[in-house]
Amino acid sequence: MHSLETRQPAISATMRGILATHGKPARPAAALTSAEVKRLLASCGTDVAGVRDRALLLVGFAGALRRSELVGIDREHLRFTSEGMTVLIPRAKRDQEGEGASIGIPRGLNPLSCPVRAVEAWLKRSRIEWGRCSGA
Incomplete structure (x- = not known):
């Protein structure tokens, strides 16, 4: 049996190459708690940008969406019903085939955190009828 000497230049170079090619495993980000979301919502203003920020925070939290998924949402991706809203995520990290995913977000009991x-208030206030929803 031979021992493996990992400090050998050839082995070190190979390991560096593997790391450069494949990188380190991603460390999952910690999810926000409801207390943190409440603090973030309290910091949102009442201007159009603040109403937008509130909508994005609540939809992101309710749908467990990533930033990249939130900014990819267009007005055409939203469908409203009496029960809530359906959001089409055109491309998600978990969607390797690029088919998109549709998620349902129910109406909340508390109007302040629904x-x-x-989203309805923001779309009405900003007069967005089509196109990108992530801008002010």
Whole structure:
């Protein structure tokens, strides 16, 4: 049996190459707690940008969406019903085939923390009828 000497230049170079090619495993980000979301919502203003931020925070939290998924949402991706809202995520990290995913977000009991009401208020206030929703 031979021992493996990992400090050998050839082995070190190979390991560096593997790391450069494949990188380190991603460390999952910690999810926000409801207390943190409440603090973030309290910091949102009442201007159009603040109403937008509130809607994005609530939809992101309710749908467990990544930033990249939130900024990819267009007005055409939103469907409203009496029960809530359906959001089409055109391309998601978990969607390797690129087919998109549709997620449902129910109306909340509390009007102040309801993601659907927040999006409706923002769309009405900003007069967005089509196109990109992530801008002010």
